[in-house]
Amino acid sequence: MALITCRDASFSYEGRVAVSGLNFEVRSGDYLCLVGENGSGKSTLIKGLLCLKTPSAGSVFFGDGLRANEVGYLPQQTAAQKDFPASAYEVVLSGRLSRRGIRPFYAKADKLAATKNIERLGIENLKNRCYRELSGGQQQRVLLARALCATKKLLLLDEPVAGLDPLVTQELYREIEKINRETGITVIMVSHDISGAVRYAGHILHLNGTQVFFGTTAEYTASEIGAGFMEGKRRGITQ
Amino acid sequence: MMETLTEMFAYTFLVRAVIVGLLVSLCASLLGVSLVLKRYSMIGDGLSNVGFGTLAIATAMNAAPLTVSIPVVVLAAFLLLRISENSKIKGDAAIALISSSALAIGVVVISLTTGMNTDVCGYLFGSILAMSKGDVVLSVVLAIVVLTLFVLCYNKIFAVTFDENFARATGTRTGLYNMLIAFLTAITIVLGMRMMGALLISSLIIFPALTSMRVCKKFKTVTVCAAFVSVICFFIGVVVSYLYATPTGASVVLVNLAVFLLFWAVRSGGTIMKGKKIL
Structure with missing residues (x-):
């Protein structure tokens, strides 16, 4: 099917x-x-x-x-987001939210997954930087890392x-092609x-x-x- | 300084006002971070004007102000949220429309019943004498609910604030959190309105968030900093208003403005220094 x-x-x-x-x-x-x-x-x-x-x-x-919590999404950015005061890490980690269901806090596995996806996209140096201070390309990578945190099957x-x-x-x-090839995630x-x-x-x-x-x-x-x-x-x- | 404080707190009405004010400031600043970042700042302003209208009607009907105001303002909050979400009518224009209409209804009702008197001034610019025991209880309950919500749903509030579409698409019930925030904002405004004044209460929502966004770079620090800024500003504002016999609401807003300018200067100063270092 x-x-x-x-x-x-x-x-x-x-x-x-x-x-x-x-x-x-x-x-x-x-x-x-x-x-x-x-x-x-x-x-x-x-x-x-x-x-x-x-x-x-x-x-x-x-x-x-x-299911909805197996989908990752990279949206077009809105004006409000571009000057949002949050660290890149906070943004990436928020991709794991859908896995948490009603449990309020992130577990160790979530933080590990966020770190892993940050490394995969080569943005470790941006981890603690403020999202609004990043360039357009850097912001896209952060959002892609977040989408990867959220996805299991579909991106x-x-x-x-x-x-x-x-x-x-x-x-x-x-990077997107590599993700598709290596993890089998549908893009x-x-x-x-x-x-x-x-x-x-x-x-x-x-x-x-x-x-x-x-x-x-x-x-x-x-x-x-x-x-x-x-x-x-x-x-x-x-x- | 201590003498002034002990002297101040010898008055029961001042103790009540300070308790309610501190708790309302705390709630308003937390909710404000989300509202300001979602570009919903005008909702606070709209709701306070609706609150003024309901207050006027409650007085005219000789009803208890809170029992009339809370349900109407909560309804208005849901309505304004809906309007902001549907872009058919531009959200800001619709909010301005509703808030000025509510203000007009309030003024007409007052002038038809009691006539324009000092009460109106109290509604518009706040009165420190307005807080009852019931208000204290309600504000404590509100503060507990808002704090619990922010601790337990902090991550969800972040996700909904940062990117509502993403949160919704990946399975978070964004509608629920939006309604919850609108509901709590409505109650915060109704509670704080009679002390701060219908025209000034929205500053409690907007100023702390904007102030802390000047210097903080993480959502967590923005939220915590906003809460501290708000509570401290309120307290200083009340003391100033006691010492110089100025209106409480306006004094609190001015303290907020001063702190905002201070934070802004600190950041601008910081950037200039940084720039020099790089050069």
Whole structure:
């Protein structure tokens, strides 16, 4: 059974359909990239997969006994967060909260997991720094470490490389790929960076208000829509 | 100094006011850290104006002020929370709308019944004489509840404050904690309002959090520091108001302002020094 199955699903905001006609499957261990223009419904779909929104039509099934406290999420940052007075360690540790249930305090295992994920992303030097004093790339890493603390099966990333310089972007992609390969955690990522998406992801879901394409990356690059989108992006960049 | 204090505490009404004030300051500062960081600072202001309206109506009906105010203000708190969450009407505009309407209702009710007199001034700017024995009991209960909540749910409050979507997506019941914080804020405001004044009470929520955010870099230290700053400022404010016969609420706010400026200067000074070292 697939980890996530969407059947004719639609999501809407205040009665206005944001994205519809979703038919796809994500299997455990997959690396799926959501691509599409601004306002094509990518972030809405992520919210739907996180159960923050219920589908307005059709259905989304979660298989393999997937539960909310087994999901890690890297959201787009809000303005309020950027100047939040908290240490990086506090932020990372908060990812373990969902495992605690109603137990009020973190156990040793939680603190160990937080430290381990901080080491995995190579941000030990930031551990006691204040979150608001970190650079954009450093903040993204801290949030990724938090998402890793929260996840057991599924990692949802909403534009993890937005606003990062090319070097940091590549590093972050490599880390995400490594996590997917080494731990078998399913990765679903929204990205505006189509070249990064086809380079690392196993599957592509292209949205444009509806589902335009779903298949493997190889099929996508060979398809007309995929080639067209990549060409358009490239032309947009060279212009 | 000691003489002044013993002299002060010879008055029962002052002892009551100080107990209620200290406990309300403590609760307000703890709740304030979360509210300010979630950009809900205006909720405090909105609720105190709603409180003023209900107080006016309670007086007109000859009812006990707390029994009317608490349920209405709690309801208003839930409503304001809802408005802030749904971005259809801009939250800050809606809060300003509700709070000025409540203020207007209060003023009209008062002028129709008792007429504009010193009572109104007391409601708006606070009166140290307003605290009864029941208020003391209620504030002790409130303080116990708020402290227990902050100790037991500290990690959840942090998660909900820092990133509500993440917390909700990973299975924390964020709605519950938001409601709890709104509920306790409403009660804190109603309790503190008659002493601090409807127009001044929101400063107890906002100032300590902002002050401690100037210098503290961890959420834990921000929270603890805010609680200490708030309690100390209140105490100094009361003593100052006793010595110079100034209104209590306004004095407390001014002490809070002074401490805020002090912390701000310390941080700016610190950054400048640091900058020099690097250069």
